[in-house]
Amino acid sequence: xxxxxxxxxxxxxxxxxxxxxxxxxxxxxxxxxxxxxxxxxxxxxxxxxxxxxxxxxxxxxxxxxxxxxxxxxxxxxxxxxxxxxxxxxxxxxxxxxxxxxxxxxxxxxxxxxxxxxxxxxxxxxxxxxxxxxxxxxxxxxxxxxxxxxxxxxxxxxxxxxxxxxxxxxxxxxxxxxxxxxxxxxxxxxxxxxxxxxxxxxxxxxxxxxxxxxxxxxxxxxxxxxxxxxxxxxxxxxxxxxxxxxxxxxxxxxxxxxxxxxxxxxxxxxxxxxxxxxxxx
Amino acid sequence: xxxxxxxxxxxxxxxxxxxxxxxxxxxxxxxxxxxxxxxxxxxxxxxxxxxxxxxxxxxxxxxxxxxxxxxxxxxxxxxxxxxxxxxxxxxxxxxxxxxxxxxxxxxxxxxxxxxxxxxxxxxxxxxxxxxxxxxxxxxxxxxxxxxxxxxxxxxxxxxxxxxxxx
Numbered sequence: 001x002x003x004x005x006x007x008x009x010x011x012x013x014x015x016x017x018x019x020x021x022x023x024x025x026x027x028x029x030x031x032x033x034x035x036x037x038x039x040x041x042x043x044x045x046x047x048x049x050x051x052x053x054x055x056x057x058x059x060x061x062x063x064x065x066x067x068x069x070x071x072x073x074x075x076x077x078x079x080x081x082x083x084x085x086x087x088x089x090x091x092x093x094x095x096x097x098x099x100x101x102x103x104x105x106x107x108x109x110x111x112x113x114x115x116x117x118x119x120x121x122x123x124x125x126x127x128x129x130x131x132x133x134x135x136x137x138x139x140x141x142x143x144x145x146x147x148x149x150x151x152x153x154x155x156x157x158x159x160x161x162x163x164x165x166x167x168x169x170x171x172x173x174x175x176x177x178x179x180x181x182x183x184x185x186x187x188x189x190x191x192x193x194x195x196x197x198x199x200x201x202x203x204x205x206x207x208x209x210x211x212x213x214x215x216x217x218x219x220x221x222x223x224x225x226x227x228x229x230x231x232x233x234x235x236x237x238x239x240x241x242x243x244x245x246x247x248x249x250x251x252x253x254x255x256x257x258x259x260x261x262x263x264x265x266x267x268x269x270x271x272x273x274x275x276x277x278x279x280x
Numbered sequence: 281x282x283x284x285x286x287x288x289x290x291x292x293x294x295x296x297x298x299x300x301x302x303x304x305x306x307x308x309x310x311x312x313x314x315x316x317x318x319x320x321x322x323x324x325x326x327x328x329x330x331x332x333x334x335x336x337x338x339x340x341x342x343x344x345x346x347x348x349x350x351x352x353x354x355x356x357x358x359x360x361x362x363x364x365x366x367x368x369x370x371x372x373x374x375x376x377x378x379x380x381x382x383x384x385x386x387x388x389x390x391x392x393x394x395x396x397x398x399x400x401x402x403x404x405x406x407x408x409x410x411x412x413x414x415x416x417x418x419x420x421x422x423x424x425x426x427x428x429x430x431x432x433x434x435x436x437x438x439x440x441x442x443x444x445x446x
Binding site for chain 2 (some may be wrong): 129
């Protein structure tokens with residue numbers, strides 16, 4: 001049987017609860033707007049619990065780190081390896097594309113040039129260079145089967161390269177304008193002074209037979225004169241880098257650097273038409 | 281001997297393609313000249329002479345504009361090296377390098393002079409400097425090339441065959 005509650009006890013509970021509520025309310029009202037530092041008991045509590053919290057967080061973080069750094073990353077090394085391979089493949093591909101782009105630019109330039117020159121031209125690729133220090137020749141992949149003959153001009157979009165000196169059915173040897181055995185009849189574009197451009201071993205050419213009173217200055221462009229029957233008239237050959245008339249004698253000492261960067265040349269155009277002088 | 285000719289062909293291909301792009305200023309690795317000197321130093325007989333002649337023609341085909349220049353220079357080089365090797369003992373690597381430098385200098389100078397004579401040109405001072413530097417490079421590289429040639433030589437037993445025939 002349930003014990004019957006007395007009315008006095010009930011009243012006590014109500015009074016106590018009400019009193020507690022009032023105290024809490026007073027505390028709450030009194031704390032609003034004042035500084036919020038820990039009280040002495042709060043401080044004790046915090047000091048006691050915080051180390052435990054700290055330990056707990058340390059363990060929790062340790063577990064989380066272990067999960068993320070090891071267990072979760074088991075497949076990462078494998079992924080890393082495959083990504084490295086992918087980077088290598090893409091790099092190689094990128095290199096191929098870059099090379100193709102450069103070749104495209106070069107060939108487009110050559111094609112544009114081919115369209116502007118009103119002569120039958122045949123493109124050829126350089127397959128080999130002269131093995132010696134003293135001579136400047138190159139082998140191209142076109143020969144007599146393609147219509148090439150001895151004494152045909154080899155040019156590029158930048159200017160004159162040289163002339164064919166030996167021809168086999170599929171290949172030909174080109175004597176470069178920088179070879180000492182090469183001589184090209186030229187005109188200085190600005191002053192129309194004539195001269196003969198001869199190769200020198202150092203990769204530059206000398207412009208010979210230009211009189212000491214003739215007007216030639218560094219920076220002048222030298223073009224082919226068309227005389228000699230090998231090179232068409234008006235093609236750029238080189239640029240004057242030195243012109244001195246101090247040497248005793250009749251002629252100036254002139255150095256010309258070729259317009260074409262001969263050491264880097266990869267394709268040339270061969271002029272298939274020979275002039276009547278050459279045929280004679 | 282045929283393998284040496286093949287080796288010469290390989291060297292020529294390398295020199296006209298790969299070695300051409302090496303950043304050695306204006307100088308070139310002349311493994312073929314070193315092969316000629318090696319053959320002249322260590323091998324004997326008519327076959328060696330024929331080998332040098334054929335290699336000379338091959339070089340003339342790919343280099344320069346006058347056929348016969350390299351053949352002549354290589355033939356003279358062959359005789360010169362034979363004379364030197366019969367009168368001097370060239371066993372030490374330093375003597376070997378000095379000999380190679382001298383003959384390489386003479387060969388390069390010979391080529392230069394022949395070309396200038398044919399073309400009625402003038403020798404410039406920097407060309408002599410280039411001959412010197414080219415010969416120096418050739419002699420400095422000679423130990424490496426000679427080790428390779430020696431290896432092939434032993435592999436095919438050429439030198440022994442010649443020593444027996446002598």
